[in-house]
Amino acid sequence: MADQRQPGTTVANPVIPGFHPDPSICRVGADYYLACSSFEYFPGVPVFHSHDLVHWTQIGNALDRPSQLRLPPDTPASGGIYAPTLRHHDGRFWLIVTNVSDGGNLLVTTTDPAGPWSDPVRLPGVAGIDPDLAWDENGDCWCTTAGIGQVRIDPHTGRTVGPAHRLWSGTPGVGCPEAPHLYRVGDYWYLLIAEGGTERGHGVSIARGSTPTGPFEPCPANPILTHRSSDHPIQNTGHADLVQAPDDSWWMVLLGVRPHGGSPGWHVIGREVFLAPVRWVDGWPVVGDLSLALPAPGWPLRPGPVLPRxxxxxxxxxxxxxxxxxxxxxxxxxxxxxxxxxxxxxxxxxxxxxxxxxxxxxxxxxxxxxxxxxxxxxxxxxxxxxxxxxxxxxxxxxxxxxxxxxxxxxxxxxxxxxxxxxxxxxxxxxxxxxxxxxxxxxxxxxxxxxxxxxxxxxxxxxxxxxxxxxxxxxxxxxxxxxxxxxxxxxxxxxxxxxxxxxx
The missing domain is CATH 2.60.120.200 (Jelly Rolls)
Structure with a gap:
């Protein structure tokens, strides 16, 4: 990716504008893939592709058949599909997501993220929303959910293996721990979460431990990203995911909103996908500045419309x-x-x-x-x-x-x-x-x-x-x-x- 950079250019945020909340990202070689929540709309879970984290093209939807996505007639607005996690493991793409209006958590797979994706494997033993997938060095698959709880699963059958357990409840007094993502980076397992609710108090915090099951030590600088109680033009920042580029740089995708008008500020086009640089200091991620024109020297061109006009x-x-x-x-x-x-x-x-x-x-x-x-x-x-x-x-x-x-x-x-x-x-x-x-x-x-x-x-x-x-x-x-x-x-x-x- 380094050879694509042009010094002195900037990245304009959001990189995927409009109603595209709860982004989850993975990289395979030089290609990035990203999925978002879709709630009561069919087809569900839009899937995007990019070569540079800036210019994104929608290549399909993970849930585009009635056999995959059932939204009953009484599904309320903002019901349906919540918070996918997209990962690549053992030569396949795996996407886990919650249908709050029909059966809870499910998992689909494919070798081509443009589709078709498989019919869903149901996960009746996985409680909660915002499910995450992570595999350890033994090949065990860990599913972590809002709360923050965790259980080992067989991703091929949907069966749970052993009892569920609590991991970490986030920062005391903040509340609403959700959107967990678990990563192995260097000597530690890192547990990234959102907390504070998805409104103006939203933020991103992180903890680390020596195993995927903890115990987890919270970062002393938590929250590592929040715009709460500020006049920043981007608000409600949270529900983040991390990705490492081929040049070993790190980046965060997250949701945020752009309120307009007077008090209290109205956001009308939903929660959008923003991009921020990340560097590691003393074993903890430090998130760079996030603004409408994010300084990113060496990054290519500004993004254009991501959907056909x-x-x-x-x-x-x-x-x-x-x-x-x-x-x-x-x-x-x-x-x-x-x-x-x-x-x-x-x-x-x-x-x-x-x-x-x-x-x-x-x-x-x-x-x-x-x-x-x-x-x-x-x-x-x-x-x-x-x-x-x-x-x-x-x-x-x-x-x-x-x-x-x-x-x-x-x-x-x-x-x-x-x-x-x-x-x-x-x-x-x-x-x-x-x-x-x-x-x-x-x-x-x-x-x-x-x-x-x-x-x-x-x-x-x-x-x-x-x-x-x-x-x-x-x-x-x-x-x-x-x-x-x-x-x-x-x-x-x-x-x-x-x-x-x-x-």
């Missing part, structure tokens, strides 16, 4: 970056019925319903413009920004009319409407981040929803406050997802375009 739906299948709530039955989603178009057949009647037919992508930029060409002649549907069932904005077309709808908690209203000629039309949503907080109640951004006129001009029908589609209002662990939906009949979409804008 435009989809013309010319492929026979659906690109892996598209996600849907809970499931994606083939009879409701497809690109073959009308060549070059995405076809959606309605099921639920609106985005209020858990079985709505919705195909979206994560919002990855604080300011962006999204457009789609829709043909609603045989149904009704549109373009939506979804947070969860009680929190979403959309512009919907059908029956010669377009209307802007808003759902905020128990309130649902038609904000604006206007007639439109029959036939296809372009719908658009522009998200504009707040530049400065004029006063304490300034929201994080605005969302302008409208239609594109035949001459190309964009007519805004309504501009809405973005704070109501934020974690601080809606709660939970996800972020905004922007996409297309059908609420009645059959709706076709010719293309979808996502354009990042400068904030």
């Amino acid at each position: 435009r989809d013309d739906f010319d492929l026979s299948g659906i690109h892996p970056h598209w996600i849907s709530p809970r499931d994606r039955p083939e009879q409701h989603y497809g690109t073959k019925e009308r060549a070059g178009w995405l076809t959606l057949h309605a099921r639920g009647g609106s985005l209020d319903d858990p079985d709505v037919v919705f195909l979206g992508r994560r919002q990855q930029h604080l300011s962006c413009r999204v457009r789609t060409l829709i043909d609603p002649s045989a149904g009704r549907g549109g373009l939506a920004v979804r947070f969860d069932e009680p929190h979403h904005y959309e512009i919907e077309a059908g029956s010669g009319e377009v209307r802007v709808l808003a759902r905020i908690g128990p309130l649902r209203t038609t904000v604006a409407s206007r007639p439109v000629p029959a036939g296809p039309l372009v719908l658009g949503i522009q998200v504009t981040a707040t530049r400065t907080a004029a006063e304490g109640r300034t929201g994080p951004d605005t969302l302008s929803l409208g239609v594109e006129e035949p001459d190309g001009a964009f007519t805004v029908l309504a501009t809405l406050d973005g704070r109501y589609l934020s974690t601080e209002v809606a709660g939970g662990f996800t972020g905004r997802v922007i996409g297309m939906y059908a609420s009645a009949g059959t709706v076709h979409f010719d293309w979808f375009d996502y354009e990042p804008l400068n904030p």
Whole structure:
């Protein structure tokens, strides 16, 4: 990797923007692979590849078949898939993860991280969430979970071997020890954890011991990373994983958020993946500065968008970056019925319903413009920004009319409407981040929803406050997802375009 570095360049964080929480990373040769949580969305556990830790490409999803991922209809928003650990051992990739809505912990494997991955091995004897995998020099496999507890397992069968035991409960008085990762580095086994909760008090701490089962001695400098009680532009930093580069340098990937607006600060696109340098001092890791422009002399280029900007739906299948709530039955989603178009057949009647037919992508930029060409002649549907069932904005077309709808908690209203000629039309949503907080109640951004006129001009029908589609209002662990939906009949979409804008 050293030969790729160009002195004087910087890395812009986040390296994977948007709703990609709980990153776990491993390296095989010169290649890095990273997986994230996906919660109530199908397919589950996006998998990324990089050659330099900066430029990441999504290559698939680890759980992309109903036989691997069952999210029952009553799966709540922010339920489903929690906190994977991705490792490479004995020539295979291993991914362990928790489905909190269906059976708990499971493990899948592959020789190609782009997939397909195996059907899951269930782990009924492993309690808790945030499972980790580590193999010792004897070949024994240790599974460590939030709490922090540990049990030896047979990863091929899912059976536990011996009793579970407690390892370390983190820093006294901080609470919420979670996200454990166990590593052998030099003479010690290191136990990295998150603690303090995944909100503003989040942080990363570490302990070490002579065996994978402990006892563990906490680092005297804990937490080794936190932005709690600071005015840093990146907050909620935690749930980290470590990786060593081919040049023997060490790096940390972690989640964080970028709050905007006034008090208390709203983050709207979820928890994102950040990168920080690590050096070892007296046998302990020291994490370097983490900022929106992370100083990293010798590192290549700045990252660009990690997902495709435009989809013309010319492929026979659906690109892996598209996600849907809970499931994606083939009879409701497809690109073959009308060549070059995405076809959606309605099921639920609106985005209020858990079985709505919705195909979206994560919002990855604080300011962006999204457009789609829709043909609603045989149904009704549109373009939506979804947070969860009680929190979403959309512009919907059908029956010669377009209307802007808003759902905020128990309130649902038609904000604006206007007639439109029959036939296809372009719908658009522009998200504009707040530049400065004029006063304490300034929201994080605005969302302008409208239609594109035949001459190309964009007519805004309504501009809405973005704070109501934020974690601080809606709660939970996800972020905004922007996409297309059908609420009645059959709706076709010719293309979808996502354009990042400068904030």
